[in-house]
Amino acid sequence: MVAKRSVVVVGAGITGAAISFFLAKSGHQVTVLEKDALGSAVSGASLACITPHMIDLSEIELLKWSCRAWLNLANDSRANFEYVRCGQLRFIERESEAAAAARHVEAERSLGINSSFVEAENIRCIEPNLTGPVAAATYDPDGATVNPFLAVRTLLLNAKSFGAAIRPHTPVEEIEIQNGCIVGVVSGSELIRCDCVVLASGPWTAQLAQLCNVNLPILPRKAQCLASVAVPPGTIRSVVSSCEASGGVEAGYTQIQQSSSGQILFNTVLAGGLSEPGAQNFVPEVDPVFVADSIAQLLRLFPCLENTQWLRSWVRYEAVAPDQRFLIGPLEADGLFVAAGDAGTGFIRAPAVGQLISDMLADKESTFRAEPYAPNRFENRR
Ligand SMILES: Cc1cc2nc3c(=O)[nH]c(=O)nc-3n(C[C@H](O)[C@H](O)[C@H](O)COP(=O)(O)OP(=O)(O)OC[C@H]3O[C@@H](n4cnc5c(N)ncnc54)[C@H](O)[C@@H]3O)c2cc1C
Known part of the structure; x- marks a missing residue:
């Protein structure tokens, strides 16, 4: 006992x-x-996306178990935290990175993840408004978000x-x-x-x-988010992220999604990474350069958002080990x-x-x- x-x-x-x-x-x-x-x-x-897709393969058992645990929690009748199985699409900007991403997907599939490699011409079947210049993508249909x-x-x-x-x-x-x-x-x-x-x-x-x-x-790392006013549902269907595993977007991690309330959310951590010890105690203003860059990046990928109004932005600190x-x-x-x-x-x-x-x-x-x-x-x- x-x-x-x-x-x-x-x-x-x-x-x-x-x-x-x-x-x-x-x-x-x-x-x-x-x-x-x-x-x-x-x-x-947080943007609270739940997926093992394009993360460290050596952690796959833990990640798969954790994603299943989220699903079980969501199926519990007492739970209501807006679990939505929306899928996750990781875009690749440079042709030269596609082969590495395809190999990563193969390895994931052999470990039981339902992911696939998506050629450029098929991306719009998954994400119709992603009309900006991307070379290819990877996709996990089981990716989910929670509130x-x-x-x-x-x-x-x-x-x-x-x-x-x-x-x-x-x-x-x-x-x-x-x-x-x-x-x-x-x-x-x-x-x-x-x-x-x-x-x-x-x-x-x-x-x-x-x-x-x-x-x-453990050091703090600044993560920033930009949110629009609500736009029609389905403008962005999945969680759209840069393809880190193959060295995608250089400005660090990028994640774009539409919340249940209709807002477009754009998140990134700053290039160069870690902040000074103690930075989490003094949450600063959002970096204006981040806001301008985020809007530019969004419009490049999703030109249909051109007339969207931006509502607010925020900063928080994540904890990072070496x-x-x-x-x-x-x-x-x-x-x-x-x-x-x-x-x-x-x-x-x-x-x-x-x-x-x-x-x-x-x-x-x-x-x-x-x-x-x-x-x-x-x-x-x-
Ligand atoms: C915009 C954005 C998007 C993100 N998207 C994702 C995503 O899609 N998927 C994902 O997995 N993660 C995502 N993350 C990261 C995720 O939010 C964090 O990894 C996670 O929330 C960390 O949780 P935590 O409980 O470890 O830390 P925290 O939320 O920081 O919790 C620590 C708590 O400890 C409390 N505390 C500290 N000191 C004391 C004390 N002395 N006494 C009592 N309480 C104390 C703090 O007040 C705090 O509430 C995102 C983050 C951001 C900012």
Whole structure:
């Protein structure tokens, strides 16, 4: 029989919400502490696409499991987080990159992903308004999106139905450790006692780990989004992204989609990547160059959007480790765990991260290989 533990999860983004759900469902006594409103950091501002397509092939088992878990959650009659199976189309701008993308798709198919390579002349069957100059594309019809706010809330409510306590506006300021074991966390004048603490605090995780003298190589990375007013449904049908795996659009990651409410959403991270430590504490204005470039890129790909009005834009920070993978697992103190380093794909991975942490607390064999995510993996490198 698995020992039931009292666990504090620090952070109520999608990672903390999924961990809380999996732990509470396994019978642990869970308390979620969130310094601000639930899902108010990067999670609530996400485009929340769920697909394993054109991501690191070595993570495929975890990604496939996670995508299935999302589908199962969506099929649960209590869930309502706008899961839409819209497909994902990854466009390729340069002819020279098509062969690499085709090879990646072949490898995906051999691993059980329903993806395909799409010649330029067939792209319009999938995305009729994508009339700009693209050389080819790859397509996963099973790609989906969820409403990010509703998804965070649904997972937290599910955790609550298994007895979890959810406490927004409760910042963790200290982590109490005695004789190498977790005793609890401090928020204001309150000591909240527990056996385990899971740091699911996104770009704030390194700062929190420092409280326990643990150095974690997690840095913030700026992600920006531009939103239009609502346009007719079906103007953009799928999630349209640049084809990173074959070195697509040079300005970094690009993602374009239409929300259920009709808005066109354009997301990218800045070229050059990481921000200064602590940048997440001072969310700046959106870069005006980003807005101009985004509009230009959108009009090049979707000329039909020419007369569309642009409504607003926002900035959030993702958490990134040097190899762009999550850090998931125990830290030095007994009972202290980390689950952070989303690298901009935290929605896809969240259920799998929840399952891994749940396996670890139960001392069970992992559902997936845990070594690639070991928090100490960088210490062994010379
Ligand atoms: C525009 C945009 C589009 C995106 N599109 C996608 C996509 O299509 N698919 C995808 O998978 N991902 C996407 N992402 C990335 C995705 O949103 C993130 O990977 C994910 O939300 C990370 O979740 P998290 O819970 O780890 O982090 P966060 O959402 O940052 O949650 C961490 C939480 O910890 C809290 N916290 C920090 N310190 C403390 C403390 N001391 N005490 C208590 N609480 C604390 C914070 O307030 C925060 O709420 C996108 C991101 C953006 C910005």
